[in-house]
Amino acid sequence: MKQLLLLLTLIGSLFASAQNTGKIEGKITLGDGMPLSGATVYIEALDKGAVTDFDGNFTINDVAEGTHSVSISYVGFETVTQDISVTAGQTTMLNTILKESDSLLNEVIITSSKQPQKITDVPASVSVIRAQDIQQFPSFNIGELAARQKGVDFVRTGVLGTGINIRGFNSAFNSKNLQVTDDRVSMLIATGLPFGTFSTVTKDDIKRVEILLGPNGTLYGPNAHNGLVSTITKNPRTSEGTTLVFGGGNQNVITGRLRHAQVINDRLSYKVHFERTAGREFQYVDSVYVGNTAYTEERLDRDFDILRYGGAVHYKTGKQSELIGYYGHSNNTNLGVTNAGRNQIKDWTIDLAQLKFVSKNFFANAYYTWSRTDETYAINQRTQNYVSFIENGFSEEEAWDRALFEQWVPAFGIAIPRGALFRDASERFNAEAQYNNNWGNFHLTVGAQYQLDMADSKGTYLLDQDGPIEIGQTGVYGQFEYKLDSGWNFLAGIRADNHDLYGTNILPKAAITKAIDAGTFRLTYGRGMAVPSILNLSGNLFGGLVLGNGEGFTRSDGSVIDPLEVETINTFELGFKGQLADKLFIDTSVYYNMSENFISPLRNIADAENGIFVTEIGGQPIDDVVPGASASPFLLTYSNFGQVDTYGFDIGLNYYFSDAVRATLNYSYFGSAIDTDDLNNDGNLDGVVLESELPINTPANKVNLGLHYTKNKFYGAVFGRWIEDYDFFSGINVAAKTQDLDGDGVNEIVENAQVGRTWNYGPLGGFVIDANVGYTLNDNVSFGLNVTNLFDTEMREFVASPAIGRLISFELKYNLNFTKNKKNQ
Structure with missing residues (x-):
């Protein structure tokens, strides 16, 4: 009996809730009438929203009766905000045309967080072409x-x-x-x-x-x-x-x-x-x-x-x-x-x-x-x-x-x-x-x-x-x-x-x-x-005049060039x-x-003027890797x-x-x-x-x-x-x-x-x-x-x-x- 009463109470509350809510439907288009698929329609105060489908249509169900501020946004377009009155048990229509942003503050971008954001809300410095x-x-x-x-x-x-x-x-x-x-x-x-x-x-x-x-x-x-x-x-x-x-x-x-x-x-x-x-x-x-x-x-x-x-x-x-x-x-x-x-x-x-x-x-x-x-x-x-x-x-x-x-x-x-x-x-x-x-x-x-x-x-x-x-x-x-x-x-x-x-x-x-x-x-x-890129690490250009530094170098004076970090x-x-x-x-x-x-x-790590040449790469003789490199007056790395x-x-x-x-x-x-x-x-x-x-x-x-x-x-x-x-x-x-x-x-x-x-x-x-x-x-x-x-x-x-x-x-x-x-x- 208790279970039946609980069930009836639940049904009653759901019915009462339905009686106190309505829904918002509409279509989002561009200025030329083209449907805008993927636009976001959002009621921030209720944390409710929807994304438009292929034809630009959307539906938001179970919206509490009253007046709500609804925002419509899409990347690269101005964000539009409208106040909509919702009546319990009824459908409120919201059809909106979005236009490309003229104001820099209304623009929506996507790169920063991989989600649409108004440019002023982005936690980064952003320039947009x-x-x-x-x-x-x-x-x-x-x-x-x-x-x-x-x-x-x-x-x-x-x-x-x-x-x-x-x-x-x-x-x-x-x-x-x-x-x-x-x-x-x-x-x-x-x-x-x-x-x-x-x-x-x-x-x-x-x-x-x-x-x-x-x-x-x-x-x-x-x-x-x-x-x-x-x-x-x-x-x-x-x-x-x-x-x-x-x-x-x-x-x-x-x-x-x-x-x-x-x-x-x-x-x-x-x-x-x-x-x-x-x-x-x-x-x-x-x-x-x-x-x-x-x-x-x-x-x-x-x-x-x-x-x-x-x-x-x-x-x-x-x-x-x-x-x-x-x-x-x-x-x-x-x-x-x-x-x-x-x-x-x-x-x-x-x-x-x-x-x-x-x-x-x-x-x-x-x-x-x-x-x-x-x-x-x-x-x-x-x-x-x-x-x-x-x-x-x-x-x-x-x-x-x-x-x-x-x-x-x-x-x-x-x-x-x-x-x-x-x-x-x-x-x-x-x-x-x-x-x-x-x-x-x-x-x-x-x-x-x-x-x-x-x-x-x-x-x-x-x-x-x-x-x-x-x-x-x-x-x-x-x-x-x-x-x-x-x-x-x-x-x-x-x-x-x-x-x-x-x-x-x-x-x-x-x-x-x-x-x-x-x-x-x-x-x-x-x-x-x-x-470091692969070229930075393993380059070998012009017969060893340019070498990547993935393993480090030793010079004839005993000094060492450490490998790239x-x-x-x-x-x-x-x-x-x-x-x-x-x-x-x-x-x-x-x-x-x-x-x-x-x-x-x-930069050149050889110093021929002072008799300093590169002798080793990665602990082995450089000539074994690149023949003749030890005699080169230039070695760029x-x-x-x-x-x-x-x-x-x-x-x-x-x-x-x-x-x-x-x-x-x-x-x-x-x-x-x-x-x-x-x-x-x-x-x-x-x-x-x-x-x-x-x-x-x-x-x-x-x-x-x-x-x-x-x-x-x-x-x-x-x-x-x-x-x-x-x-x-x-x-x-x-x-x-x-x-x-x-x-x-x-x-x-x-x-x-x-x-x-x-x-x-x-x-x-x-x-x-x-x-x-x-x-x-x-x-x-x-x-x-x-x-x-x-x-x-x-x-x-x-x-x-x-x-x-x-x-x-x-x-x-x-x-x-x-x-x-x-x-x-």
Whole structure:
């Protein structure tokens, strides 16, 4: 009887509850009527919500009677908040149109925590290149847009070459900020360098780029050392249509692109993309030195050609789950800058295949990367080899062919190995699984990742004569956030990575944010690390002139160069993002970094002038590993510096004069302090540590100022960028003012003169103005023009690179939106 009474009581309470609740239903669309799948509809006070299905529909059941504040958000769009009155036993309709964010404070991003967050709530310093920025930038190279972001060190090496670094220690071979595209690592396998022009995605398929400043790799990987760059492409279901682009410009540039996306039915959609871009690099021939005699790069080919294509199939497996298959390909022929001169990259291909599953609480991802080249070569080394044969009576044809592999030594009448050819047949496998969920104000994310690098240079630029070098890494991570109604938010995360060579490393992360009416304050701590790349550990370039340092070296004077260790960084940051006045928005942060075991650029560890040569590598005679290396007057390798502290602050201001006009001001300061008592910081190995021995390679001050205009069918922007002059050292490359590096009264560095094996043009930096304009002729056709370095200012941005002159590009775009056409029929 008691059980029956309990059952009747339970039924009664459930019935009473049902009588006091209602539900909310509706549809979320874009401005053109396209359903928005995956938008979040949330009632914070009740901790209830839903995610829209294929058709943009959603339902929230058991909503208490009364008036509730409902927020609707989607990545890259403005968050909309509406008050909804719910009547018991009835359905309340809520249909909303979302538009792309115009206000920087209403924007939603996803990269920081792998979940949609309003940008002011993100516990990190973030710069965003938005869809509108990309759409209104009439150039095939969206890398230029990174120059307009705060806290980003942007460099340009030519028509194609653009690169970014974050908060110091740049290099021609910089791999210290992790770059990902749609949850795929976008870094070359053996070198660890960002893909850059090797990317398989095209500009028209990129939805947005989110740049996180500082160590933020808890959810992404161990090598997000000083930053993370995440490129997110478009979902075909929310970007259905066809885009055709024809473009061109000076430097003989011509480009053609195609993107097509289509929804087949409620479950199936797909997209394909294609690009072919060709042109000619700026006129610039670098010096190549044999002793103190200067030659020029031999048979330099300035023509470049980029081919890329790919496609994805999206299949909805449920209302809130999706299976995605992707394949992409790129083929590159161009000039690449390295810290040992320039490379002639010829038909270097990258292929990617990915399968990814995404649902409300679970994420799984697996992909494979292939890298192939057979004809790429180092111009500097091949020129040196070629000269050695020509000057000793060999024919032009024989000299050029043999220059790929060897150098003639007239004193002995023999040829020695000095390979200039790069072959690559490297592969990489990645897999990841992740779970996330909410319980009230508590959000949890846990996951695991695996990466297996299989580097194979066919014995040309790695110590891999015995076969591919295989290195595996496994990482597990957890991150939780707790948000209080008072505006306080707490985050804690930890990552453990096990590396085949370096064992387990722990990366903690913590943040506190406090929301106020004007914005959000944040205090964060993060630990990051940079694991030496396979090239750092096992490089073997130019017959042993450049060797990796995976096992350490011994010199003839008995001194020892220790093998490379993992570089670590601990960062503390205080920031604020918010609204200072009615139309003035600010995003600012101040940070302090403590680095240990900083991995140096290439540096010479032989000292032929004082009779000091390298005798052993890893405890065995170096000649047994690389014949003849013990007699080399140069041996370039990598090593760890000791304790180095860096600090700085970034500030970004945006002022809206009107809905059509916005002004942007970004300023960054960077400083450093080297521990002069730590002999690991002795860059030239003379027993004395000087401030000048650490290659910071970052300007102390940089400013950019922009003015944006968008109204009706016209858009445009003008951007000025000033970089204070700064010294840059990377391998044999020097761009620096005249100075005495070791304090002996003699200037080792002289501006506009030969320094070692290269020519020093002086410090990098300067001031340039860029501008772009565009006009939308109708719903389908638009035209745009971009000018980089509008006034053709003489400015050199990178070592072993030309001064960047005026670069003009234009685009004629035809865009067919299927959804609009369907509505008009």
